[in-house]
Each structure stands twice: as C-alpha cells, then as structure tokens.
Amino acid sequence: MLSRNFFRLLVRGAHQTKSAVSFSYIASRKLHKSVCLQKNPQVELTAVRYPEVKRGNYSELTDRHIKFFESILGKDRTLTDPADVEAYNVDWIKMVRGQSRVVLKPKTTEEVSAILKYCNDETLAVCPQGGNTGLVGGSVPVFDEVIISTSLMNQIISLDELSGVLICQAGCVLEALETYLSEHGFIMPLDLGAKGSCHIGGNVSTNAGGIRLLRYGSLHGSVLGVEAVKANGEVIDCLSSLKKDNTGYHLKHLFIGSEGTLGLVTKVAIHCPPSPKAVNVAFLGLNSFDDVLKTSISARRKLGEVLSSCEMLDHVTLDAVTSNLNLRNPIGEHPFYMLLETSGSNGEHDEAKLNAFLESSMSSGEVLDGTVANEPSRIQYLWQLRERVAEGLVHDGYVFKYDISLPLKEFYTIVPKMAERLAGNKKFLRCCGYGHIGDGNLHLNITSKEFDHDLHNLIEPFVFEWTSKLKGSVSAEHGIGFKKTKFIHYSKSDSSLNMMHDIKKLLDPKGILNPYKVLPK
Numbered sequence: 001m002l003s004r005n006f007f008r009l010l011v012r013g014a015h016q017t018k019s020a021v022s023f024s025y026i027a028s029r030k031l032h033k034s035v036c037l038q039k040n041p042q043v044e045l046t047a048v049r050y051p052e053v054k055r056g057n058y059s060e061l062t063d064r065h066i067k068f069f070e071s072i073l074g075k076d077r078t079l080t081d082p083a084d085v086e087a088y089n090v091d092w093i094k095m096v097r098g099q100s101r102v103v104l105k106p107k108t109t110e111e112v113s114a115i116l117k118y119c120n121d122e123t124l125a126v127c128p129q130g131g132n133t134g135l136v137g138g139s140v141p142v143f144d145e146v147i148i149s150t151s152l153m154n155q156i157i158s159l160d161e162l163s164g165v166l167i168c169q170a171g172c173v174l175e176a177l178e179t180y181l182s183e184h185g186f187i188m189p190l191d192l193g194a195k196g197s198c199h200i201g202g203n204v205s206t207n208a209g210g211i212r213l214l215r216y217g218s219l220h221g222s223v224l225g226v227e228a229v230k231a232n233g234e235v236i237d238c239l240s241s242l243k244k245d246n247t248g249y250h251l252k253h254l255f256i257g258s259e260g261t262l263g264l265v266t267k268v269a270i271h272c273p274p275s276p277k278a279v280n281v282a283f284l285g286l287n288s289f290d291d292v293l294k295t296s297i298s299a300r301r302k303l304g305e306v307l308s309s310c311e312m313l314d315h316v317t318l319d320a321v322t323s324n325l326n327l328r329n330p331i332g333e334h335p336f337y338m339l340l341e342t343s344g345s346n347g348e349h350d351e352a353k354l355n356a357f358l359e360s361s362m363s364s365g366e367v368l369d370g371t372v373a374n375e376p377s378r379i380q381y382l383w384q385l386r387e388r389v390a391e392g393l394v395h396d397g398y399v400f401k402y403d404i405s406l407p408l409k410e411f412y413t414i415v416p417k418m419a420e421r422l423a424g425n426k427k428f429l430r431c432c433g434y435g436h437i438g439d440g441n442l443h444l445n446i447t448s449k450e451f452d453h454d455l456h457n458l459i460e461p462f463v464f465e466w467t468s469k470l471k472g473s474v475s476a477e478h479g480i481g482f483k484k485t486k487f488i489h490y491s492k493s494d495s496s497l498n499m500m501h502d503i504k505k506l507l508d509p510k511g512i513l514n515p516y517k518v519l520p521k
C-alpha cells in the first residue's frame, strides 16, 4: 500500500521529470499584495451604475407604513436607522447597493404573511433576504424595496432520526444546521464556502449547488418540502417530509431556485444523509487542464461511490488564496490543482481505493504531486484552499464573477481566451478559472481594483455568447438575480420565458416580490 509520505515523495519525483508549462498570462498577471488591497470601497448605488433599470410603479414608504410594521413586529424588529439598514443594502461581494429605508425581521410564518399581505395591498415592493451571501445581486434591493430578513427565523423544528428528515425555519444558518446534525449522526446534503452566513431558505431559493452536489445531488432532490408565503400573504403548505409523493403538481419546485420572486420560503424539510465514518481529502498538482480532465474522469470511475467532491483550481486562483489570505500551498507550484474528497463508511476500503487511484494517476503522469489528509484539522486546511477562493478574490478589489455550465471538453478554454481578450485593458488584474469540475461547473472570475465599464463591456456579453454557443448555461448555481436578467435568454427558450412570466403573474400579480430580478423585462 502507498504510504502518505511515499505519495508525497513519489509524486515529487515524477514532477521533476516533467518540463515546466508556460502560462505567460498567469505570470504577467501575478499580483503583489500591495496592489490588491482596497479598504472599504464605497459601493456605487445600483440605480446610478445601471441607469437603464427604472423604478417600478410602487408606493413610496411612509411613516404610516412604518407604524403598521411596528404594530406587528415592534420597534426592535423594524429597523429604520440608516446606520442599521446600510449593511442590508449592500451585498457580500460589494457589487450592488440598494436604498431601502426599512428592514423587517419577522420570527414566524404568520408575521411574514401579515407583512406580505399588507405590502401587496399597499403596492410596496419587497426584497427577501437570507444571509446576504448571494453572488448575483438578488439579495439586496435595487431601489427602495422593503427588506424582509429571515435572520430571526432560525428555529429547528424536528429531526426524524429514522428517516434523516430535518424540518426547520428558513433563517437557520447552514453551518448551525450542520453542527446540530453532526450531534445526531447526520450531515446536510449541501455544503458551500458561505456556510457560516447563508441561510437554508436562501440556499433553497437559489437552489445552491456547492461542493457536495456531486454526491448528494441538487436541492430539487434533497428538499422534500417547503412552506412559502405568496405575495398576497397566503401560506402555501408544501411541507411534505416524504421521499416519495406523486400527488399532482410538484409545487415545491417553484420555490426552489426562484430567488424570492414567487414567494418567501418560511420552512424547509430536507433529507439529510448519515455522517460518513471516514473522510479523505487529496490536494493534487497537475500539469495541464487535459490532465485535470483525465483525473476527474478516472476519479469517478475508480473511486466510484466514495467520491464526494471533485474540484479544480488553476494557478492564478490559488494565488488569490495564498497571496491575499496568507494560506500556504502545501505542495509544489503547478499550473493546475485539484481537490478530491472521499467519504464512506469503511476507512480501510476507501483508503485502499484512493491509494490505488493515486498510484495509477501518478504512474500515468496525470498527477504530478499531492498530499492526502484524513485528520479533521488537516482536511479543513486543505478545504480552505478551495472554499476561500471567493474571499481571496474579493481582496483584489472588484470581482466580475461568472458561474457557467460547460461541456467538459470545452470547460477551461474560455479562461485563456478571456485573459487574452483583456490583456490590453489597464484595469484588469487577474483572470482565473476554478470550480466544480465533477458537475461541469466553471467559475470564471476576473478581478480589477474597482468596477470599470470598459472592462465590463469587454467581458459581457462575450462570456454569455461563448457559453450559449457551446450549449452551456449562463448560471450553473448562483442564479440570475439582478445581474443576469438581460442574459437569461442565452439559456432559456422564449417559450420557457413566457411560461415563467405567466407563473409570476399568477403568484404575484402586482409584481411586488423581488422586482428587477430573474425575469427579463
């Protein structure tokens, strides 16, 4: 059996025999720390940056409205002090900024229902908000929409330890659910870098993907039921906790991934897998994208049912994490890196499979270098190199962020193509690719010190045209939000878009729920 040290030594030996690959655009764009850090940049108002988006014909908020909200929630859960409201107006990535004057913090479905009924009667637009970690500008208002935050709807309702079905309120933080479940021998079927802040209601509303999708599938499969409140305040009870329920239309799916435009999700029933008994993480260095592809395919075949994550990042991406966040690369420098995770019920069996896979990947020269961990702290360290990429990139200043689905054969081509396209632009700092290669989902990110219209115009719509030509999707996991409404047609047919408009009219005839998001004009 291959020992861990042997693996390190052996792959290092293999690496020395390979010639270095030239990645000139990477080398020339490598950042120095002092260039990238920009402290607390003031975020331009969305209404100013995107003047083509006009405010809808909604009522303006008045003291009478505030008094009504206070009568339901009290003063302490009706935030109106601009200093308190500001954080809810700006998204995590600092891409958009709204001008709401009020944040409401209901605790119960009944309170949500009363608020929405009133807003609908008064034609006040609303913006549902969970952990505000969304990456497409959907979670904050565009103009002065009333913000309804689920942050106090954080009660776990039940866990059925026989079936693994968890029922909870929408504002439970993903990591808090993970911690609770671990005490009962279960895990959440989804995991993502934002877990410390994002809410399960936000995850459901965005149909979040993340690093476990490869193993446990999308939320359309693991969410068994939802409770949601429609724009008119009506509570829709689809909170089934059954794995199989074929009675009529599967209405819960309307709320999974509709980004707060069809209803406000108040409760979620979700199927949770048992905690794996053994977890291994391998962090690998590779010479080319071709090798990444070969390795991901052979990982699927050779690791089979124990493979739980298959992620890739290029050298420019890893640099954002090592330079900007001071994390150490545990292996040598390579053009590409992969992070593979196995989770199973029998440590020896999984390890034997992983070792056999690594041995064959090294002898074929597809993997050059690597390290393997099975102790929690080391596993966590290796995962940080992938999970904290979004955070590392934000340190550059502004991030143009794309999450696209592409055929595997063409998965990475857009990255060097885009880098070449942007090479003449002085504002451009970094162009990198990383993502969930096991799910065909690339994250193409371009950074600059600050938002720049010329750079923006060089990237869009080129990136969406490219994706569409390859029959990919303009949003693999982050959604459409505010940022991509103009581009949804690249991935949705006219007939599908018409049906989306029809459904919207049916559930929210006055269009008060998260206007300017998802649906194209």
Ligand code: FAD
Pocket (backbone or CB within 6 Å): 092, 127, 128, 129, 130, 131, 132, 133, 134, 135, 138, 139, 140, 150, 170, 191, 192, 193, 194, 197, 198, 199, 200, 201, 202, 203, 204, 205, 206, 207, 208, 209, 210, 211, 259, 260, 261, 263, 264, 265, 266, 387, 390, 391, 477, 478, 481, 514, 517
């Ligand atoms: P918010 O950002 O608050 O809202 C997102 C959208 O959902 C908005 O349109 C909002 O109006 C709507 N919404 C929120 N709550 C409700 C509700 N209760 N009812 C109706 N509508 C609601 N995403 C992935 O898919 N995969 C990843 O791997 C991933 N990694 C990330 C890593 C980092 C570091 C960050 C910052 C983000 C990441 N994201 C990822 C994006 C984001 O975390 C997810 O989209 C997440 O699901 C959003 O949850 P949230 O509670 O923060 O929702």
Ligand code: MLT
Pocket (backbone or CB within 6 Å): 193, 210, 386, 387, 389, 390, 401, 403, 435, 436, 443, 477
């Ligand atoms: C990820 O996979 O890291 C997330 O989707 C966030 C991002 O795209 O940066």
Ligand code: ZN
Pocket (backbone or CB within 6 Å): 209, 210, 403, 435, 436, 443, 477
């Ligand atoms: Zn992702």
